[in-house]
Amino acid sequence: MARNPRFDVLFEPVHIGPVTAPNRFYQVPHASGMTNALPQVRAAFRGVKAEGGWGVVCTGAVSIHPSSDDSPLPFASLWDDKDIRAHALMTDAVHRHGSLAGIELWHGGACTLNRTSRIAPLSPSGMPWLSTHLGFMGNLRPRAMDAGDIRELLRWQAAGARRAMLAGFDIVYVYAGMGYLPYEFLLPEYNRRTDAYGGPIANRVRLVKELLEVTRDAVGDRCGVALRISLEELRGRPGAHAPSEAHEVVTLLADIPDLWDVKMDSSPTDCAPSRFAAEGSHEPIVNFVKQVTRRPVVGVGRFTSPDVMVSQVKRGILDLIGGARPSIADPFLPNKINEGREHEIRECIGCNICISSWHDGVPVRCTQNPTAGEEWRRGWHPERFAGPGSDSAILIVGGGPAGLECAVTLARRGYPVTLADAAREFGGRLRFERGLPGLAEWGRVVDWRMARLRERPNVHLYPGGELSADDVLGLEHRHVVIATGARWTKMLFSTLEFPVGDLDVPGVYTPDDLADGVVPPAPVVVFDFDNYYMGGAVAEKLAAHGSVTYVTPAGNASAWTFMTNELPLVHRALTKAGVAIHTLRRVTGFDGTAVTLADVYAGTESRIGCRSLVIVGVRRSTDDLYEALLAQGAALERAGIASVTRIGDALAPGAIVHAVHGGHRYARELDAPVAAAPYSRDFPV
Ligand code: ADP
Ligand code: SF4
Numbered sequence: 001m002a003r004n005p006r007f008d009v010l011f012e013p014v015h016i017g018p019v020t021a022p023n024r025f026y027q028v029p030h031a032s033g034m035t036n037a038l039p040q041v042r043a044a045f046r047g048v049k050a051e052g053g054w055g056v057v058c059t060g061a062v063s064i065h066p067s068s069d070d071s072p073l074p075f076a077s078l079w080d081d082k083d084i085r086a087h088a089l090m091t092d093a094v095h096r097h098g099s100l101a102g103i104e105l106w107h108g109g110a111c112t113l114n115r116t117s118r119i120a121p122l123s124p125s126g127m128p129w130l131s132t133h134l135g136f137m138g139n140l141r142p143r144a145m146d147a148g149d150i151r152e153l154l155r156w157q158a159a160g161a162r163r164a165m166l167a168g169f170d171i172v173y174v175y176a177g178m179g180y181l182p183y184e185f186l187l188p189e190y191n192r193r194t195d196a197y198g199g200p201i202a203n204r205v206r207l208v209k210e211l212l213e214v215t216r217d218a219v220g221d222r223c224g225v226a227l228r229i230s231l232e233e234l235r236g237r238p239g240a241h242a243p244s245e246a247h248e249v250v251t252l253l254a255d256i257p258d259l260w261d262v263k264m265d266s267s268p269t270d271c272a273p274s275r276f277a278a279e280g281s282h283e284p285i286v287n288f289v290k291q292v293t294r295r296p297v298v299g300v301g302r303f304t305s306p307d308v309m310v311s312q313v314k315r316g317i318l319d320l321i322g323g324a325r326p327s328i329a330d331p332f333l334p335n336k337i338n339e340g341r342e343h344e345i346r347e348c349i350g351c352n353i354c355i356s357s358w359h360d361g362v363p364v365r366c367t368q369n370p371t372a373g374e375e376w377r378r379g380w381h382p383e384r385f386a387g388p389g390s391d392s393a394i395l396i397v398g399g400g401p402a403g404l405e406c407a408v409t410l411a412r413r414g415y416p417v418t419l420a421d422a423a424r425e426f427g428g429r430l431r432f433e434r435g436l437p438g439l440a441e442w443g444r445v446v447d448w449r450m451a452r453l454r455e456r457p458n459v460h461l462y463p464g465g466e467l468s469a470d471d472v473l474g475l476e477h478r479h480v481v482i483a484t485g486a487r488w489t490k491m492l493f494s495t496l497e498f499p500v501g502d503l504d505v506p507g508v509y510t511p512d513d514l515a516d517g518v519v520p521p522a523p524v525v526v527f528d529f530d531n532y533y534m535g536g537a538v539a540e541k542l543a544a545h546g547s548v549t550y551v552t553p554a555g556n557a558s559a560w561t562f563m564t565n566e567l568p569l570v571h572r573a574l575t576k577a578g579v580a581i582h583t584l585r586r587v588t589g590f591d592g593t594a595v596t597l598a599d600v601y602a603g604t605e606s607r608i609g610c611r612s613l614v615i616v617g618v619r620r621s622t623d624d625l626y627e628a629l630l631a632q633g634a635a636l637e638r639a640g641i642a643s644v645t646r647i648g649d650a651l652a653p654g655a656i657v658h659a660v661h662g663g664h665r666y667a668r669e670l671d672a673p674v675a676a677a678p679y680s681r682d683f684p685v
């Protein structure tokens with residue numbers, strides 16, 4: 001198909017100093033959880049994006065010195081020449097497809113606690129960064145840099161830039177964002193210096209300017225020099241000579257970098273989750289930059305709509321459409337637009353599971369794209385699939401995320417696939433969950449897959465029929481996949497988190513009851529020890545119908561959403577909805593008029609009057625059909641069934657990302673030779 005001329009502007013080349021990006025699709029630096037210890041995994045992950053049409057593909061943060069040590073979080077390094085080869089694998093993979101490779105050289109300053117290197121963290125004036133935030137709660141405080149330390153920092157940046165050039169990078173960054181060292185120099189609260197680097201904004205910006213200059217000297221006219229900078233806080237501060245300090249900083253540095261990469265200051269606003277921010281949410285902060293500099297500007301905003309991208313360019317907000325999450329969810333986004341297949345873009349849902357992988361210290365995972373991080377180690381290409389290994393027909397029972405992904409991938413391999421679901425609509429858990437406050441975009445998991453299934457002649461869809469073991473035997477498929485999901489239980493836990501049985505008394509509900517349309521009479525207590533989104537989202541939804549109190553044994557509401565940047569926003573939303581939050585309490589009983597609570601540490605008892613209790617705790621696999629089929633024994637074989645396999649929540653309840661991955665894996669591995677190990681192991685070079 002031909003490209004829609006409306007999108008032509010997105011395919012114009014852009015000059016970035018001495019190098020030229022072939023189009024406006026720019027994968028900005030983002031954490032991938034792939035350190036120098038996984039060089040092939042990393043090269044393949046980024047090479048696939050170049051293949052998919054991203055004109056520039058960047059690294060994540062690359063530390064320039066052991067005093068920028070983010071352990072135990074994963075980060076890359078370019079500390080000495082031995083690190084060069086690991087990065088060269090990536091630049092080769094990106095260049096193979098005609099794209100440019102960018103490297104984000106990085107010094108974390110007081111944000112990195114140097115847990116491995118044991119070097120006192122560096123900072124402008126010895127101020128700890130966000131010291132009550134769990135990630136920064138270190139017990140070795142930063143030290144103030146002297147003039148010699150500043151000279152050393154400039155030397156490390158220059159050495160890093162030279163090594164980056166030797167590794168084959170085309171764009172080299174100075175990174176002054178997100179609390180990292182050069183950014184700390186910009187803020188007077190952290191920069192209390194009285195020398196030439198502190199005081200008025202022209203002094204506070206000096207370090208960034210010098211970092212840009214030494215980088216330029218190191219790379220000459222071989223590479224473009226980019227500045228990545230956070231502007232949110234500075235935009236809120238009135239300037240002495242301009243509307244804000246952000247205007248002043250950009251004016252002072254205007255044409256020194258070859259490229260401005262502009263962003264927000266904190267993870268929850270920068271990588272804003274879709275629950276709380278729409279596409280393009282950075283615009284009000286970064287919209288002035290192009291008016292102040294003649295250099296090209298790149299910015300992000302979870303852009304997945306080509307019309308929104310065109311609008312950003314035409315309205316003079318951005319020159320290059322930055323993408324981190326959209327490039328993970330669909331590495332082939334640019335090519336799909338280029339080929340007139342924009343309706344096939346697998347849009348990022350803004351769940352931030354990718355970010356949780358980084359916080360977990362492992363290679364990136366994605367809810368929408370199960371091949372992310374698996375390109376090299378499992379050989380999964382996002383758009384290419386092995387043909388069928390047999391003429392077997394496959395029956396999938398259950399059309400939630402696991403069943404849908406399994407069906408799409410089997411269909412793309414060319415197998416005849418039947419997908420059945422008891423419900424009249426496919427989508428599984430997401431039929432309900434996409435209607436919870438803020439979760440509408442998560443429905444893309446279902447919509448993208450349903451659209452792909454409807455395009456395929458080898459797919460038969462059977463909604464609205466609950467299948468029994470006898471039904472399955474009668475359907476004559478060679479392989480049966482059970483994707484029947486999981487149900488919430490009314491299980492409670494003891495102080496030691498031992499399961500103590502179900503609280504099965506009148507007035508107790510689970511999210512499945514709400515999915516079935518029950519509205520629990522108010523006042524309601526929501527007791528959440530699942531800790532992810534469900535408890536908070538249900539409390540917020542029910543608050544529209546009456547008084548809601550949220551209780552959790554954890555220290556925060558939706559405590560695990562710390563991993564996805566959503567936690568502060570969940571608290572804000574619950575407070576705004578009028579939900580009272582009780583942390584560090586567990587429910588011990590309910591008599592229809594009140595719940596009894598115990599403090600998790602002290603055991604002190606209390607009561608909250610209510611008519612309903614919603615327990616959001618433990619889920620149990622719906623495996624009765626699976627068990628019933630296994631009990632058929634030889635009858636299975638007589639019915640021509642060679643295998644019955646559970647996937648997704650029916651195997652092990654979990655987040656949607658795991659169900660999608662499980663469904664994909666089944667489909668990739670069907671009829672494939674059994675591998676000696678689940679995946680190839682990567683080693684440092
Ligand atoms: P997962 O996250 O693993 O995909 P979900 O709970 O989202 O699981 O989806 C499971 C789906 O399976 C639901 O849509 C449910 O209606 C369907 N289902 C469960 N049991 C049966 C059955 N016996 N026959 C047909 N569909 C079923
Ligand atoms: Fe988008 Fe979620 Fe995938 Fe991250 S994990 S890229 S937020 S869909």
